[in-house]
Amino acid sequence: MGLMSDFINKIFKKREVLDTSKVKELRTDFRARYHQFKLLLTANNNALEIMTEMEEALKGTWPFGMNFVLSRCTSVSTNVWKIVRHLNELAPGRYKALMDRFKEIQKKINPIIRSKTRSREGPMFIPLKEVDKDMADQVGSKIANLGEMGNRINLKISGGFAITAQAYYRFMKYNDLQAEIDRLIQTANAKRPDQLYSLSAAIQQLIIRSILPEDLEAVVLEQYRILEKDEGKGVKVAMRSSALGEDLAETSFAGQYRSELNVSGENILHAYKEIVASKYGLAAMTYRLNRGIRDEDVAMCVGCMSMVDAVSAGVMYSRNPLNIRDNSIVINSVWGLPKPVVDGSAPSDLFIISRSDPMAILRRDIPVKKQKFVCYPDEGICRLKMIDEEGKEASLTDEQAIELARLAVRLEDHYGVPQDIEWAITTDGSVVCLQCRPMQQMKEEKTLDMGEIREEVEGTVILQGGFTASPGVAAGPVFIVKKDMDTLRFPKGAVLVTAQSLPRWATLLNRAAAVITGQGSIAGHLANVAREFGVPALFGVKDAVDLLEKDQEITVDADGLRIYEGRIDSLLKETEKPRNLMEGSPVFMALEGASRHIIPLRLLDPDAPSFKTQNCKTFHDITRFCHEKAVHEMFRFGKEHHFPERSSKQLLGDVPMQWWILNLDDGFKDEEEGKYVRLENIVSIPMLALWKGIAARPWEGPPPVDGKGFMSVMFQATTNTALVPGVRSKYANRNYFMISKNYCSLNSRLGFHFSIVEALVSDRSSENYISFQFKGGAADFNRRQRRVFFVMEVLEEYGFRVDVNEDTLIARIENHEKDFMVDRLTILGYLTIHTRQLDMIMQKSASVNHYRSKIHKDIHEIVFSNQ
């Protein structure tokens, strides 16, 4: 007897030891899995968020730089790499091939976002005499075109030389300037205008303070000495920026960079640095950002030409820039240097000349010009007041105007596209070409004849007149900009009102709804950029600054030359959506190209045979695949691990049936010593939620069975050994919870029904997950399936995704807020109890309806009105 009891004790002890170590193992395993699972989900969410951000960016509604493209591609790839790693930790050995897929995709992205190193061979200077348009990759397009005009079209240009892209690279490489600039850009991660201001200032100062390489200095000074030989000692020069990459993607770059006029020999090197620095001027940086031009594609070349002391000068277009169908030549001209035309700071003469043979002047507007710009004797340029008589005179004779028009046509013929030409007339009366470039033209549908007056619309006109600098209609609150100070506070969507159309206000055009200026010219920089950005602009509205008040809501009809009080919706309806200015740009294309390997999702159906590692073609595919597999691996835990009954505690209290609980981690408030645990000691969020549903209503017992149902059960019971009471499985009528604070799995078998619930519920909704499997029943297959469909219907109503396969139901719901998940678990708890044996009544539609409405009523009371 004693021996026998010893033997029995030993067996039990051994079992206990086994159980204890098993539980330990189980707990370790659970914690490790849960940890990896959480990390995977975090990376998963990060990756998806970045992809969404990239998708948003591809809509082109806001500007971004290469910095954005690089950083997003890098961080999406880092996160996807993490996902793959965590999945391999979660299920060691099972998903090894994924890492290879990841690397292959990565390999495809890299060349798209990393720029190719361009060849940096060639001289640091080229004399203008040797330059033509094919040298744009060495001297920038502006100087290349200037050389073309002088050397191939035989027009008069100033003598001088170009400081090449090679010189620029040399300067940037010297002292590691480029690396330092890149570092500043990366760290600043500038988004707001004021951050961009600081960044721009910091980079420019860095460049200006940097030392030029000695060989570069020597070359520039030597070239200047040669120029002095040709043009006289102490010759002053005009130093013009000529950036490489200016003509990318139909961008105008009009006046984004600095040019310095009338520079003395001793300041050439300083001026060179200032011009190079202007690559990072606020206007240029904003512009590149808005147009998707990569910083590294822009190399600053500088043209250094003898200064032309102009009698009169200006800008002409070989066609009407506001109307592509109008082939008249448009000339804007002033006395002195062309500055007031370029920056729109003062009124200029307008000549419109027909292409007819002979050419004829169609229109001649000669305003009073109160001032002109001339060269200081030592350096620089200055504004000079003009006496009335001189100011009233036209700055061009008709003959000169026609001569210029012929030149414009000649240039257009040579280049084959409409041209925008800056010119000057010297003291000896000859025309010197200062620069030319392809002209920015409006798209046909937006064009309008200059000064066309629109039909009357309802609304109060506050101001009218001026001229269309950029067509369109827009509304917004007035914001008057008088000083640089004001630009800092300029709100998005406001109407920019300013006295002069100064180039520096162009930085506001990505925020302005419309522009109104007191004066300006359509040939000016601000007008150019406004047209490019599709911002309606009405220039030359005298007194606008005085008559409009800050914050006053107005509608600017740039086409109709009117400003209305308030919003005039009938006018605004006609306006188009803003263009995607970035489309086709290098930055945009880099993002677009990279995203082709990142964003598309082809692995949609986890049940499809194609849902395989080798079919992951994008980062999104990998992300989707891993998420699915991770959930699968994590929530196989309850099924995969044998429930160690002896180490579990029985739920104590006034509870129907037997409920056993194994604490995997932190599911109990206090550790329990004995065999039982009370509900009050349980802190598992998902278990408590389930329990609320389980205990909410007493089970009414089996529903009254219809005759056929009963027969069906009897028949099943005789043929299905699993249902024969005599061969009861160990787990029959027992219910097992494995829990931690945020996790719970419930295996339950109530009568003939098996169900498994697994859930993770925490404050981090991205981790939240519920899966529910339901199977079995005592009735015939047909009824069991009907019941499964019945349950499906209920679950779908509460947001579950449900799959039914024969008589098995699998329902899932994920990523909702904690409260939502808790409610869903309560519903599952309720259903686990109350759908039992509903299979019996599945043939009777009246009963089905009765139970359906009872279930809905109960759920509503338990979950939704009881809170």
Place this chain on the structure above:
Amino acid sequence: MPDKEKRGSGRIRLLLVDDEVGFVDVISKRLSKRNIDVTQALSGIEGIQALRGQDFDVAILDLKMEDMDGIEVLRIFKKMVPEMPVIMLTGHGSEKAANEGMAYGAFDYLTKPYNLEELVEKIQEAAGQGR
């Protein structure tokens, strides 16, 4: 030649307060070629001393200097010579400092590095207003 007919010499007298030595030299030289006579002050204190001894049409004041808070210098300037316009230079385009300066009566501000012609225009504009 330039439109300074109101004054005998036609040249603008500018006080430039900035502690960036090399830079101040270059700018002074270049401004002097543009009808602007520059008196350099390499610190706030030097600026105040210069202002005691001489009249100026305009002052340019770097807000970021080693020895003294630029705003403090600005306040002293405005107390000493309320009618003299002061153009602030901000190294970092900081809105806060610029706003504060405007509240103390600064004429306008420029972000370093500035376009020389813009600077000249701003000086001329300020000088025109000051007189």
